Amino acid sequence: MSDYIALAKQELSVTPIPAASIEPGAAPGRLSHALESVSVWIVLLLFWAVASVHLPQGENPLLPSPVITAQALWESLPDLWAGTLSSLAILIPGFALATLLGVVSGLTVGTSSRLQRVFLPFAQVAGPVPPTVYIPYAIAILPTFKLSAIFVVFIGAFWPIFQNSVAGANALEQRYRDNARILGLTRFEYQRRVVFPAALPHIFTGMAVGLAFSFILLTVAELFGANAGLGRFVQYYADFADYPRMVAGILYTGLVTFLAMTLLDAVRRRALFWLQ
Amino acid sequence: MHIPEGALVSLLGARGSGKTTLLRLAAGLNAVSSGRLTWNGVAVVGPSLQRGVVFQDYALFPWLSVVDNIEIAIAKAKPTVRKAERLVEAGQYLRDLGLETAIGKYPGELSGGMRQRAAIARALALGSPLLLLDEPFGALDPVNRARLQDLLLEVWELARPRKTIVFVTHDVDEAIYLGDRLIVLGSSPGRVIADLAVPLERPRERRSLLDSHSLHGLREQVAATLLEDTLQRLKAA
Structure with missing residues (x-):
């Protein structure tokens, strides 16, 4: 492939430089890129397999081999699926409520200097309290375990979303504010059509932090009083010293968390397509 | 300073001469701390749909x-x-x-x-019957800039009733080519150092304008005014 530039009736040939010669030693195919990204997994898996066989372990090995774990995982899939549904029934309402209230209150506070003076000092104290400390109290106060767990997930996800929404509203560029004033937007139109979309990158950052917190709080809460769920599954088999199932539960929970974060990231990309 | 209805006025000045501030005041985005600013006899206290603004950065x-x-x-x-x-x-x-x-x-x-x-x-x-344009073509390449200048003139000349336009720029040629009138702001911010009529016929023809004597004369006059202003500021410093 070559293009020509006519320069004073003389033709100069232009040939693109092959990528490989720019980056010496770069692998030529997609296959090798895929290999690069799975190499950590392969090394870890090998290490696990070797360690589980050669470490001196007793009758009930604390580190079950990959094969035994995979078998346990396969056998537990129906239980794990039921646990997933039970956990999501806590996670989704808690996280959704935290997102709704966190964004609405964060943008409202973030666009009013008076509300910031009122609420930010409080948020600075209440926000960093580890939400896990609320768990026993929430279980004592609220009528069902499910409600208490939803509340704890909500508290954990709320603060990062609130704080990032405030930051997003604060970061609104002057030119967009000027523009909104020239158009004569009402306060509600300004919030909905200017502040909210402009703050979306911040909001998604808050949601990602909030979602990670939600999973931590969910599984911790389930250790306290659940009769189902992913955290409960791991704790249950740990109590019986059934380490293959316990490890399978850990791996499965990791996968569910990863899928949830990936889903959120896909939504973020879609919502922020206009960002250059 | 008075800007009559339907006029296209160029507001010319160096960076820091306060031309953007003046435009923001006219738009109602900034409040007037001293002096008087009126629109159709009424003091400007805030933005209004009567006064549209185009900023130098793309504010869509x-x-x-x-x-x-x-x-x-x-x-x-x-x-x-x-x-x-x-x-x-x-x-x-x-x-x-x-x-x-x-x-x-x-x-x-x-x-x-x-x-x-x-x-x-x-x-x-x-x-809006009044358009306030703040270096709207400042970031464009010369070809696009010339095209948009012509487009602006075309839009303005066709509209009935004619819109009043205040066009802020630091480009002398652009100010002359577009405006009926040229207001030059000095380097001590907010001071008008020249207020000149642009004696060029409309519709304006870019090519013939470049050779016209009136353009040369005007351009020299503006350059001399700006130079004198700079010298005075240096003397004062």
Whole structure:
């Protein structure tokens, strides 16, 4: 492939430089890129397999081999699926409520200097309290375990979303504010059509932090009083010293968390397509 | 300073001469701390749809498509018109400015010149009798700049009743080519150091204008004024 530039009736040939010669030693195919990204997994898996066989372990090995774990995982899939549904029934309402209230209150506070003076000092104290400390109290106060767990997930996800929404509203560029004033937007139109979309990158950052917190709080809460769920599954088999199932539960929970974060990231990309 | 209805006035000045501040005051974005600023005899206290603004940086909302950016302006200017009709009207403004291919696109997908066309379309869609333009073509390459200058003149000359335009620029040729009148701001901010009429016929022809004696004379006069202002400031310092 070559293009020509006519320069004073003389033709100069232009040939693109092959990528490989720019980056010496770069692998030529997609296959090798895929290999690069799975190499950590392969090394870890090998290490696990070797360690589980050669470490001196007793009758009930604390580190079950990959094969035994995979078998346990396969056998537990129906239980794990039921646990997933039970956990999501806590996670989704808690996280959704935290997102709704966190964004609405964060943008409202973030666009009013008076509300910031009122609420930010409080948020600075209440926000960093580890939400896990609320768990026993929430279980004592609220009528069902499910409600208490939803509340704890909500508290954990709320603060990062609130704080990032405030930051997003604060970061609104002057030119967009000027523009909104020239158009004569009402306060509600300004919030909905200017502040909210402009703050979306911040909001998604808050949601990602909030979602990670939600999973931590969910599984911790389930250790306290659940009769189902992913955290409960791991704790249950740990109590019986059934380490293959316990490890399978850990791996499965990791996968569910990863899928949830990936889903959120896909939504973020879609919502922020206009960002250059 | 008085700006009559239907005039196209160029506001010329070096960086830091306060021309953007003056424009923001006129738009109602900044408050007047001393002196008096009136629009049709009434003091300016805040922004109004009567006074549209085009900024030097592309201030379209990047999360709205180009047509939605125009539609939001029409929605404010004519709240009783239905959304479908507003979209049709927005499309018409964009076509008038040569943006028919950009209607469904987002500002981030457009070139600087196209974005500035869309910004002008939005200012027109507000239906304001006064347009305040703050170096709207400052970031464009010379070819696009000349095209948009001509487009602006065309839009202004065709509109009835004529819109009043205040065009802020630091480019002497642009100020002369566009304006009926040239107001030059000095380096001690906010001071008018020259207020000149531009004795050129309309419609203006860019090519013949470049050779005209009146343009040369005016340009030299402005350059001399600016130079003298700079020398005085240096002497004072």
